[in-house]
Amino acid sequence: xxxxxxxxxxxxxxxxxxxxxxxxxxxxxxxxxxxxxxxxxxxxxxxxxxxxxxxxxxxxxxxxxxxxxxxxxxxxxxxxxxxxxxxxxxxxxxxxxxxxxxxxxxxxxxxxxxxxxxxxxxxxxxxxxxxxxxxxxxxxxxxxxxxxxxxxxxxxxxxxxxxxxxxxxxxxxxxxxxxxxxxxxxxxxxxxxxxxxxxxxxxxxxxxxx
Amino acid sequence: xxxxxxxxxxxxxxxxxxxxxxxxxxxxxxxxxxxxxxxxxxxxxxxxxxxxxxxxxxxxxxxxxxxxxxxxxxxxxxxxxxxxxxxxxxxxxxxxxxxxxxxxxxxxxxxxxxxxxxxxxxxxxxxxxxxxxxxxxxxxxxxxxxxxxxxxxxxxxxxxxxxxxxxxxxxxxxxxxxxxxxxxxxxxxxxxxxxxxxxxxxxxxxxxxx
Numbered sequence: 315x316x317x318x319x320x321x322x323x324x325x326x327x328x329x330x331x332x333x334x335x336x337x338x339x340x341x342x343x344x345x346x347x348x349x350x351x352x353x354x355x356x357x358x359x360x361x362x363x364x365x366x367x368x369x370x371x372x373x374x375x376x377x378x379x380x381x382x383x384x385x386x387x388x389x390x391x392x393x394x395x396x397x398x399x400x401x402x403x404x405x406x407x408x409x410x411x412x413x414x415x416x417x418x419x420x421x422x423x424x425x426x427x428x429x430x431x432x433x434x435x436x437x438x439x440x441x442x443x444x445x446x447x448x449x450x451x452x453x454x455x456x457x458x459x460x461x462x463x464x465x466x467x468x469x470x471x472x473x474x475x476x477x478x479x480x481x482x483x484x485x486x487x488x489x490x491x492x493x494x495x496x497x498x499x500x501x502x503x504x505x506x507x508x509x510x511x512x513x514x515x516x517x518x519x520x521x522x523x524x
Numbered sequence: 525x526x527x528x529x530x531x532x533x534x535x536x537x538x539x540x541x542x543x544x545x546x547x548x549x550x551x552x553x554x555x556x557x558x559x560x561x562x563x564x565x566x567x568x569x570x571x572x573x574x575x576x577x578x579x580x581x582x583x584x585x586x587x588x589x590x591x592x593x594x595x596x597x598x599x600x601x602x603x604x605x606x607x608x609x610x611x612x613x614x615x616x617x618x619x620x621x622x623x624x625x626x627x628x629x630x631x632x633x634x635x636x637x638x639x640x641x642x643x644x645x646x647x648x649x650x651x652x653x654x655x656x657x658x659x660x661x662x663x664x665x666x667x668x669x670x671x672x673x674x675x676x677x678x679x680x681x682x683x684x685x686x687x688x689x690x691x692x693x694x695x696x697x698x699x700x701x702x703x704x705x706x707x708x709x710x711x712x713x714x715x716x717x718x719x720x721x722x723x724x725x726x727x728x729x730x731x732x733x734x
Binding site: 336337353380 | 530531532533534535537538540541542544545546547548552554555556557558559560561563565568569570571572573574575576577578579580581582583590591592593597598599615616617619620
């Protein structure tokens, strides 16, 4: 009796690859693989090559480490943005979420993660030295009290640990350090906050008191 | 003010490609694109190439049109399967679903779609002539009453139209033609059955065999 789960190893490989994506179950993966199989070959090539190109060709802004098509991202190269105010975030998605609120006119610094001993992420895996370098350059150009770093990190312990670690690095420069107003609940993830709440918590940011 | 929705055209292209998949919203597409961006490049290549290979290298069984790695699929080449009983289905997924039940020991015929004037799918787009050819070959080898075609098609109007069209093509061979039993699901509650199903399952009631 024929007893294989998949009629083709090619189908099995594709389903397993698609099913490895977060939030995509085996059943959806099969549906998607069979959907792709029904599409014209050039559409499938376009689909896969757009993913390959994203992974291989994407650049990161040399200033803030945001995803960028050029050496400096659209935000850092925008002269209307306040370069003296740096919002520190964990990820690219956080920048996109904050930009959507249209409340914030400063610039960003993407850490590329958060300090998490459980996940094996330490300070040296993040762009903390680059952030300190930016602050150092700013205080050589402007009075320290005009320079501000805003922590827009998760309210969970990793976010607070990361903020505290960075605070100790940059506090000696005498700059203003603030953190998101917790209009959003403690422990809430930035990605799930509604735009109004997120926007207000940037506007009502509070002095960081460790 | 920086005002683009995406920080990178590469990210935008990938999100739009992923978001074109059925059931994947823009938000999930962004999440998946950023997830892929964080993976090692060889993992992403493996992901995309398994999809490319599925689309470009997959074969279809020369007998039943099921997805196959070789010229003849695992079911058609299994000598324990009853070649005289052909279950006609719309798609590859139907074969996989019926196989999962482990109840069926015959073979299949994958139409590759269903007659649907609205979608522009006519009989000539389906593998109906191939099915008629298989039936013709079987009746030249076996008594027609030993040959059976089972329609395992959707109960909606397209499925019934398709079954009727095929029936007219194969009835002249004098073979047995059957269709899936329809009625309330096993363990289904009368309270949740739709009226058509409930009405028909009263009309087509079966002898009670305790």
